Structures are given as C-alpha cells and as structure tokens.
Amino acid sequence: MHRSRLRSTLESGARLEKTGGGIPHPGGKLSDIICRHELDGRRNYINPKIIRMAGSMALVIMNSTPLEYPGGEEGRLYQDKIDEVIATGQRVEFELTWNSYESPACTLINLVPERDSHGRIVSVLAIGRDITLLKRFRQDLERSRTQLRELVAHRERTREAERKHIAREVHDELGQQLTALNMEIQSMRIRYEKCTPQLQAQLDRIHTQLHHTIAYARNLVSRLRPSALDMGFIAALEWLVEDFKQRNPGCECRLILDGSDLCLTEEVAIAVFRIVQESLTNIIKHAHATQVHLMLHELETHVLLGIRDNGSGFDTKGHYKESFGLVGIKERAIMIGGELQLFSAPGRGTYIELHIPGTHIETKEDE
Ligand SMILES: Nc1ncnc2c1ncn2[C@@H]1O[C@H](COP(=O)(O)OP(=O)(O)OP(=O)(O)O)[C@@H](O)[C@H]1O
Ligand SMILES: [Mg+2]
Known part of the structure; x- marks a missing residue:
C-alpha cells in the first residue's frame, strides 16, 4: 500500500475521531486503537494511534486480515469474533492476549457492526483498549490475596496446634496437680475432722474453691481443644x-x-x-x-x-x-x-x- 494512501487514511481517521463520523463509538478514547474491517476481515482503516505504535508495520497491518496479522491463535480468535458480529449483528467484546516486544500484552476489543442505509452490515469497527497494566494489577492483587489466605490458613493451623499443646499441658500438668491437692484435702478432712473441728469449715471452703478451679481448668481445656x-x-x-x-x-x-x-x-x-x-x-x-x-x-x-x-x-x-x-x-x-x-x-x-x-x-x- 502506498504511503500517500496511508496518509489519507490517517487524515480521514483523524477527522472521524473528531466528528464521530456517524460511526457508533462505544466509549472509545483517543488513546484507543481503532480500525475498520471489511466483511472478509480485511482492514481498510487504522487510526493514528495504531500507525504511531506500529511504525513501519502499519503498512502490513493495513489491508491485512487478523488471520494474516497478528495471525496464529490470536488472529484466529479475532477473525472468529468478526465472523460472529457479522452473523449475529450484535456487538462483541473480548480480550486479546498477544506477545508484544518484551512481554505479553492484553487488549480489550469491542467489535461493532456498521450498516448501510438498508440496515445491511457493511463493515465491522474494532475499538481496542490496552488493559495490560490493569490485568497485571489484577493478577498482582489476586496473588497477594492468595498469599494472605495462605498466611491466614497457616496461622490458624499454628494456633490450633498451640491450643492443642496448651490444652494438653493444662490437662496433664495442672489437672494432675489439682487432683493431687484435692486428694490431700480429702485426707486432711478425714484425719483432722474429729480432733480439730474448727479446721473443718476452712477445709470445706478450700475444697469448694478447688472444685471450682478444677471445673474451670476442665472448661478451659475443652475450649482450647474440645475433647x-x-x-x-x-x-x-x-x-x-x-x-x-x-x-x-x-x-x-x-x-x-x-x-x-x-x-x-x-x-x-x-x-x-x-x-x-x-x-x-x-x-x-x-x-x-x-x-x-x-x-x-x-x-x-x-x-x-x-x-x-x-x-x-x-x-x-x-x-x-x-x-x-x-x-x-x-x-x-x-x-x-x-x-x-x-x-x-x-x-x-x-x-x-x-x-x-x-x-x-x-x-x-x-x-
Ligand atoms: N448473630 C448476630 N446477631 C446480631 N448481631 C450480630 C450477630 N453476629 C454478628 N453481629 C454483629 O456483627 C458485628 C461483627 O461481628 P464479629 O463477630 O465480627 O465481631 P464482634 O463479635 O463484635 O467481635 P469479635 O472480634 O470479638 O468477634 C458485631 O459487632 C454485631 O454487631
Ligand atoms: Mg464475634
């Protein structure tokens, strides 16, 4: 394709963006990439943004179908979506991921059917927005959410293990000692009940308190690690x-x-x-x-x-x-x-x- 034709396409594209050109414009901004496809998928218009981005490749992109450029799986997907718009007459939105110079890039593409005065579809307008950064942020956010979840899960497992350990300590150590104390008090009661009745009331109080403490310890164990x-x-x-x-x-x-x-x-x-x-x-x-x-x-x-x-x-x-x-x-x-x-x-x-x-x-x- 001649440079002069490309220039005229560029100029008509610039006019189109200023006036809207009567073409449905689904929220496209000047930073969007815009091109028009004929019914066989061939591009007959690319906007200045594509020309700027593509440099010498602009000549290749213009007048090619998606199967030819970008080609491969992405090109197939793109072409299928154009065919879908032509078959259904409905606007289609899809994400196209492709390998740009250094890293994968992602473009959100809106395909809109364009009709003549009889309502027949004559071309398909493609408006693409670069969402690579947005995608990357989303992935980063998802990754840190997953990490946070793993951290919480790990912390929970550690806490449960600690609770289990403390419960065992309280049960085995404290529980044993309280039981031993209880037995001591019982035997004191039996031994001194008769000779020192004034001790009786005090021993009863100690016994009751001890019972409460044992119940409290049992309850604590159950809460920590329900047996x-x-x-x-x-x-x-x-x-x-x-x-x-x-x-x-x-x-x-x-x-x-x-x-x-x-x-x-x-x-x-x-x-x-x-x-x-x-x-x-x-x-x-x-x-x-x-x-x-x-x-x-x-x-x-x-x-x-x-x-x-x-x-x-x-x-x-x-x-x-x-x-x-x-x-x-x-x-x-x-x-x-x-x-x-x-x-x-x-x-x-x-x-x-x-x-x-x-x-x-x-x-x-x-x-
Ligand atoms: N069954 C419920 N009936 C009425 N309000 C509830 C109920 N469950 C939760 N809430 C309300 O939701 C709020 C948040 O509950 P949440 O369990 O997260 O915190 P909390 O019980 O206030 O504190 P904690 O961090 O100790 O659990 C409560 O403060 C309360 O207002
Ligand atoms: Mg609560």
Missing part, C-alpha cells in the same frame, strides 16, 4: 450446644441432625467447630435471641450447616471496627474450600449457611 472433637464431629456440636445453653439459659437451642455418623477430616472438623463456636458466641454477645437452631444436613455432594437465631439481626454491609469474628468465619470457610452465606437484617434475626464440600468427608472405611 468432644476426639469423639467425633457430632459429639463436638452437642458439646457446643450444651455449653451454649449453660452460658445462655434464657435461650432455647436445638440441634437438628441428619447423617449421624458423619465424620470430617480433622482440619475441617476443627474449622467448622470454630465457625459454630464463634457464631454461637456472637448470638450470646449481640443477638439477644430466644431461639437458636443449629442444623446439619448430609446431602449427596456436600454437607450443609445452618445456624439460625431469632435475635436482633444486623446490617451485614456495615463496617464493624475491631471486629474479627465474622472475618475469621469467612476465612475458615474459604480455607476448607467451603461456601459461606450470611443473611441478616436489623430486627430479622441471623442465618449463617455453610456448604462443606464432600471431599472432606471421611467414610468409616477411611478411618
């Missing part, structure tokens, strides 16, 4: 419900189960346990509910866990400063590859639904 989990996931849920009832006697709490022999892998069981634990704590702290239902249904592909309360509810779009319970619940759900949904509104109670994927369910034979 109920060792007896199975359902037993752990039952323990949570009992604990809830004791802490919140004014509220009815029901556990509705189907699939009683359900057993999850340890990591998933702990994560779900913590989700339920935080949800129930939130109900005690914030909901002022009178009824709570904890439901577990085993379905073919997954397990469904639901926690419903009839309490105050809250605005789920609100930003709760210094509040990390719900964030933790969501992170744990992602950690196990589950899906979590939260429904709540002021005055309408709260419902949390968790889908636990089936791959985490151990069958009895696996054990």
Whole structure:
C-alpha cells in the first residue's frame, strides 16, 4: 500500500475521531486503537494511534486480515469474533492476549457492526483498549490475596496446634496437680475432722474453691481443644450446644441432625467447630435471641450447616471496627474450600449457611 494512501487514511481517521463520523463509538478514547474491517476481515482503516505504535508495520497491518496479522491463535480468535458480529449483528467484546516486544500484552476489543442505509452490515469497527497494566494489577492483587489466605490458613493451623499443646499441658500438668491437692484435702478432712473441728469449715471452703478451679481448668481445656472433637464431629456440636445453653439459659437451642455418623477430616472438623463456636458466641454477645437452631444436613455432594437465631439481626454491609469474628468465619470457610452465606437484617434475626464440600468427608472405611 502506498504511503500517500496511508496518509489519507490517517487524515480521514483523524477527522472521524473528531466528528464521530456517524460511526457508533462505544466509549472509545483517543488513546484507543481503532480500525475498520471489511466483511472478509480485511482492514481498510487504522487510526493514528495504531500507525504511531506500529511504525513501519502499519503498512502490513493495513489491508491485512487478523488471520494474516497478528495471525496464529490470536488472529484466529479475532477473525472468529468478526465472523460472529457479522452473523449475529450484535456487538462483541473480548480480550486479546498477544506477545508484544518484551512481554505479553492484553487488549480489550469491542467489535461493532456498521450498516448501510438498508440496515445491511457493511463493515465491522474494532475499538481496542490496552488493559495490560490493569490485568497485571489484577493478577498482582489476586496473588497477594492468595498469599494472605495462605498466611491466614497457616496461622490458624499454628494456633490450633498451640491450643492443642496448651490444652494438653493444662490437662496433664495442672489437672494432675489439682487432683493431687484435692486428694490431700480429702485426707486432711478425714484425719483432722474429729480432733480439730474448727479446721473443718476452712477445709470445706478450700475444697469448694478447688472444685471450682478444677471445673474451670476442665472448661478451659475443652475450649482450647474440645475433647468432644476426639469423639467425633457430632459429639463436638452437642458439646457446643450444651455449653451454649449453660452460658445462655434464657435461650432455647436445638440441634437438628441428619447423617449421624458423619465424620470430617480433622482440619475441617476443627474449622467448622470454630465457625459454630464463634457464631454461637456472637448470638450470646449481640443477638439477644430466644431461639437458636443449629442444623446439619448430609446431602449427596456436600454437607450443609445452618445456624439460625431469632435475635436482633444486623446490617451485614456495615463496617464493624475491631471486629474479627465474622472475618475469621469467612476465612475458615474459604480455607476448607467451603461456601459461606450470611443473611441478616436489623430486627430479622441471623442465618449463617455453610456448604462443606464432600471431599472432606471421611467414610468409616477411611478411618
Ligand atoms: N448473630 C448476630 N446477631 C446480631 N448481631 C450480630 C450477630 N453476629 C454478628 N453481629 C454483629 O456483627 C458485628 C461483627 O461481628 P464479629 O463477630 O465480627 O465481631 P464482634 O463479635 O463484635 O467481635 P469479635 O472480634 O470479638 O468477634 C458485631 O459487632 C454485631 O454487631
Ligand atoms: Mg464475634
């Protein structure tokens, strides 16, 4: 193609951009690349931006089809999209990734059919915007999100291991010593009961305090690492419900189960346990509910866990400063590859639904 023709194309292109040229212009800016394709895909117009970018290659680009330039897989995709616009008469948007000089570049291309006065499609206008940077930012953001998730998952695993360790220490060391003290006091009571009755009242008080301390230590151990989990996931849920009832006697709490022999892998069981634990704590702290239902249904592909309360509810779009319970619940759900949904509104109670994927369910034979 002659340079003079290219120049005239350039000039007509510049006019076109200034006036709009009667061609549909889907939000294109001067920084966009614009070209026009004939029905066989051949370009009959490229705008100044393409000419500037392409330099001597502009001659090659002009008058070529996408199959010829850029060619390859990208060219095939581009040509197919042009054919699609011609076949359907509809505008098409797609991303074209191609290897530019140093690194892959990505262009968002809008293809718009152009019609004559009879409504027949006569050409296809392509408007492309360079979204390479945007893509790179998105990928970076996605990568750092994934890293953050991995970090949170790692931190959770470490915390659980630490909790388990502390629970064992409290149980084995503190528990043993408290039990030994208890036995000492019992024997003192027997030995001095008769000869020093004034000691009796004091020993009784020490005995009662010791009982409270033992109960407190047991409770602490259960909270840190619920021994109920060792007896199975359902037993752990039952323990949570009992604990809830004791802490919140004014509220009815029901556990509705189907699939009683359900057993999850340890990591998933702990994560779900913590989700339920935080949800129930939130109900005690914030909901002022009178009824709570904890439901577990085993379905073919997954397990469904639901926690419903009839309490105050809250605005789920609100930003709760210094509040990390719900964030933790969501992170744990992602950690196990589950899906979590939260429904709540002021005055309408709260419902949390968790889908636990089936791959985490151990069958009895696996054990
Ligand atoms: N079941 C519920 N009923 C009513 N409000 C709730 C319920 N669950 C959560 N909320 C509201 O959502 C907010 C955020 O809950 P979240 O668990 O994240 O934080 P928190 O309980 O305030 O603090 P923490 O970080 O100790 O958990 C709460 O402050 C409360 O206002
Ligand atoms: Mg909370």
